Amino acid sequence: MNQTVRKLRFLEYWRIGEQESWFTDMAAEGLHLKKVGPFFAHFDKGEPKQMKYRLEVGVNKKITPEQVQMYKENGWDYVTTVHVFHVFSSPIERNAPELPIDTDTQSLGLGKLGKKLAIDCSIVAVALIITISLLYYIGFDDGTPTLYLVKGMVFQQSILTIYVGYLTYTTLQATKSIRALRNNLIEGKSIVHYTPWKKRHRLNSILNTLLITVVGLGSIVPIVQLIKSDTQTLPEESSTLPIVRLADVEQNPALIREEPTYIRDNVEWENKYTYDWSPFAPVQYDTDENGLIPVETWENGNNEYSPSLHTNVYQLTVPALADNLVNDLVSRYLYEVRDEQIVEINHPQFDRLIVYEEENRKRVFASKDKAVMYVRYHGHADRKLLLDNIAKKMHLISE
Template sequence: MTKLVRKLRLNNYWNLVEHESWYTHMAQQGLFLKKNGVFFTYFEERPEQQMKYRIEVSKKGLDIAQIDFYEAAGWDYVTSDKYFHVFSSPAELNAPEIHTDPTQQAHMLKELNRMLMFNWILTIFGAVFSSAFFWAIFFLDGTPIRQLVQGMTTSQLLLPLFMFFLMIQVAQAALSIRRLKKNLQRGIPLQHDIPWRKKTLKQHVWAYLYLGVGLLHLFFSSMQLYMMERGTLTADHHEFSAVPLVSIENNDAFIHEEHLGNGIDYGNMYEKSWNPLAPTQYTVDESGIVPNKLWEDGSGEYSPSIMTEYYEVSFEFLARPLARDLMKWYDFGDGRLYSKVADSRFDVLYTREDFPKLEIAAKKGKKVVYVRYYGDARKSQVIEQVAIFLNLGSK
């Protein structure tokens, strides 16, 4: 049984003469072209031999009569790869060239040139559309940093990058075939023995780029799915520390109130996620009641609640705009203004009050916390607990 040897294929599939030269070189090493795959070219291992290879271009494929005609002239059909059909001939046979008229050969490239130019236009539209789509995701609501550090958005950013790479590669293909066609129209024949080795690193650059983007996407997506977690908050969840509701209320009668559903207490729960720009990020919700106490307006039993959203970003320059974005995001489109509060313990401190709701966003170093509190505690009390949570101490 003939042994097949697999080699990473030359990625610039449109460069016909470079492939011909490569196949010839491999035959001199005892490896004879068998077929082309998506990522690899497969060679048959046989005794070394001087071979010549020629690539015929035909979008519609080659019929049996045409193949028989070439074989009668000394060119054996080897394999096809979409629009490219490869023939080989032993060098000692000195078979006549498949094409002796450059202008006729240029005519055969006309349809392929048109198709590649059309593909180029499509990839431009695809790149523009994907860029516009992600621009809308990140900037339309005015909170780009929040979108960047949350959830799956980082891995999704790789799609426009992939489309950009694809657009460049298709452009190279279209312009290369167009240039080749024009040279043939001028009567300049193809040079079948060009040195392909000088472009060795460039040959696989697109394969490396696509592989890198693909691996990054796989890694980010897998990590984000693996790190996602939600459940009922218990005393055992020490890693999900938050601004404690019980400390803000400072009332011995306070008790946590359960809101069970699907096995989770939605009134006292945590949600954890991961992003390379904010590896530590989670949200903690707490709620409770104080028996025999009413809201100030007498609307019902006093039932305070708090949500703590915490991030530790990878780069400190993301922290300040993240705090600002969180205040923007949680105004729920109402355009409610927030204030910057002077407190030397924080790098930045924002607050917004709409009694009985109080919102706070604070930044210290790489740490960012957003707190939304419903209750009748004073703002200073809540800020004090935020400072303690960030290990900044009391005033």
């Protein structure tokens, strides 16, 4: 049994002369064309031979036995079909005459292919508009594109948009090229059978490899995100998690955790942490913590003091995203607050620090190197103590 060798093929199948030259050069290396698939050309490995290849335009994808026999009698062996292009081969020593050109038949075949490509082009163009619209809606509609990018919510949609955009471009190119080929045929312009192919084939191979890699990554990322994502009950004792803890902020030994009111999947949702991953933020935490100090009350004196803390933590792979991420977090969580109520502070322990305070509520947005943190605190503790704890925890992931 002959060994089959697969090589990334020309996606631009309408470049007849270049493909004929490619098949001829492969045969000289001992690789003889067997068939052409969607992405690869299949060759049987054998003895090197001097061969000629020709691509003839047919009306249909299938060639009749009578046509195969007619070409064989003229010294040409049928090999395979690519779209409406029938591929024939002939050894040099056979000295076979050039295939006769049936202008009417080839024009009809190219016309049918051109109409199909025009329809395909319209379909993929509509698909591109839809994917771009979805990408805009997911990542840009609420004005927080960096946040969505970091959380990995637009990664797959971006990859899909790139793929559909590339597909739209290649389909449009195919439509225009088939129309030009048909016009040249009608005008009697002959095809140059020996055309340099290596430069274009190398470029196509690089582009296709990149496209396959990007699409492959786009398929793997959501699987990795699903595997890595985890939600657990937040432990009461202090831990090495890079999150601010309520006990460290309150600094009161009377702080306790109330009996949980909502437990699902063995998780106490009033006191939980969620870990997530994305290519742009491989470390992400989303936490909620609620406590009770029975010996204290709120200012009204009627209710027991029950402080709470919510934290979002991001460790970025690209530190340059930090500023935009801070801005997006402010837009997301302070969208109802007037700009003059939001204070940006120069602080030696942070690259950026934005604070919003209202009665017993404090919201802090901070960045340091590749670490970004958002903290929402409800309680009596002063701002300095809260900031000191934020700086301490951010140090764990900022380097």
